[in-house]
Amino acid sequence: MTPIRLHLMLGLAWLVAGMLLGEHMGRTGDHGQMPTHAHIMLVGGVLPVLWALVYRTFALGQGIFAWLQTGLHHIGAMIMIVGLYLLYGPMAGDEALGPGLGVSSMLVIAATVLMLVLAARARTSAPAPD
Numbered sequence: 001m002t003p004i005r006l007h008l009m010l011g012l013a014w015l016v017a018g019m020l021l022g023e024h025m026g027r028t029g030d031h032g033q034m035p036t037h038a039h040i041m042l043v044g045g046v047l048p049v050l051w052a053l054v055y056r057t058f059a060l061g062q063g064i065f066a067w068l069q070t071g072l073h074h075i076g077a078m079i080m081i082v083g084l085y086l087l088y089g090p091m092a093g094d095e096a097l098g099p100g101l102g103v104s105s106m107l108v109i110a111a112t113v114l115m116l117v118l119a120a121r122a123r124t125s126a127p128a129p130d
């Protein structure tokens, strides 16, 4: 397992889950979970697939910082998605979920900053030869 593969597999899995939630919203006419759907698709799915492509295209390293970036993103995304699902359920309120959602945002932001650092440290900004 590499950070690239973990990003790709978890990202694609979130895309399937988010589409199922979208299909549920469309079928029932209840769009209350729209913010959850939007963040499953984009934070859970699109960003990790994008990160996998960026790692590969620009030949970014697969060392400890790549694992840290991957871990921070997916732990943050998981907390954010579960929190949003409960919030818009609505199964719990702002008081209970706010701190967790705040932490999840910080994790996703930290993962994105780390991505910026990894990209800046990359030896080349050109695509990998193969």
Ligand code: HEM
Residues within 6 Å of the ligand: 018, 019, 020, 021, 022, 023, 024, 025, 026, 031, 034, 037, 038, 041, 042, 046
């Ligand atoms: C099976 C596929 C999908 C279904 C059935 C579906 C269904 C829905 C539904 C019912 C809404 C609510 C629309 C509204 O109330 O105005 C919605 C919103 C949204 N969907 Fe999907 N969706 C699907 C795929 C996607 C994909 C592939 C993405 C992005 C990668 C996406 C991103 C969004 C976003 C960002 C919103 C919020 C739009 C806004 O803020 O107005 N969806 N979707």
Ligand code: HEM
Residues within 6 Å of the ligand: 034, 035, 036, 038, 039, 042, 043, 046, 047, 104, 105, 106, 108, 109
């Ligand atoms: C630190 C990470 C993030 C935080 C804290 C955050 C927070 C929020 C908040 C508070 C809203 C408004 C929800 C509402 O009106 O009920 C929102 C909406 C939205 N966000 Fe994010 N977001 C984050 C990351 C992202 C990313 C990375 C994307 C896209 C790649 C994104 C796409 C959207 C979209 C499309 C909407 C509109 C969805 C809707 O209308 O329900 N967000 N976000």
